[in-house]
Amino acid sequence: MNQAQATPGLSQKDVTDLLGSLGLGDVGTYTLATLPDPATLSRRTIWVSDLWSSLAVPGGRMVSEGGRWKPIRPLVVGSMVAPAVDMTLQPFVSGTTVLVTGALTAARNLTLGVGSGFAVPYIGYRQRVTRKATGLFGLLINGVGLSLNGWADFEFDGTTWQQTASGGLL
Numbered sequence: 001m002n003q004a005q006a007t008p009g010l011s012q013k014d015v016t017d018l019l020g021s022l023g024l025g026d027v028g029t030y031t032l033a034t035l036p037d038p039a040t041l042s043r044r045t046i047w048v049s050d051l052w053s054s055l056a057v058p059g060g061r062m063v064s065e066g067g068r069w070k071p072i073r074p075l076v077v078g079s080m081v082a083p084a085v086d087m088t089l090q091p092f093v094s095g096t097t098v099l100v101t102g103a104l105t106a107a108r109n110l111t112l113g114v115g116s117g118f119a120v121p122y123i124g125y126r127q128r129v130t131r132k133a134t135g136l137f138g139l140l141i142n143g144v145g146l147s148l149n150g151w152a153d154f155e156f157d158g159t160t161w162q163q164t165a166s167g168g169l170l
Helices: 012-021
Strands: 026-030 045-048 060-065 068-071 077-081 087-089 097-101 108-112 126-131 139-141 144-146 150-156 161-168
Touching: 045 068, 126 144, 144 150, 144 161
Parallel strands: 026 045, 077 097, 087 108, 097 126, 108 139
Antiparallel strands: 045 060, 060 068, 126 150, 139 144, 150 161
């Protein structure tokens, strides 16, 4: 008698197929660039190997909700050294809170990106930027200037980023 005949019950494939037929369960591993259409996988989860790739330990699970992929762990903190050039922060790459550290050697602009493919922000996706960077030069986030120890919150409204709060840290 072979192993398949001796093992009673459902195989892993049987369980996966059953969950799939019910519209539940995990559907595999992807990168941000290869995310499948979330509209075809409502309520399903995926592992995204480069989710929050700017962090020390990237990767995380996302769920399809309302035609958009949303991280199951939506709030993460990351830091970046004051950039040497203007740059764009892309959703799901940098943490949702970015601490800008080091010294600004020139005025810099950080733009909040809208991603590409299916790696795009959902309505209500929040991005906070906090300036810990020293120096007299300016740091602008989508045109909003941050003073030393200043912060600003932005939320995506489905089309563009809207500033929703800002202030200074003690």
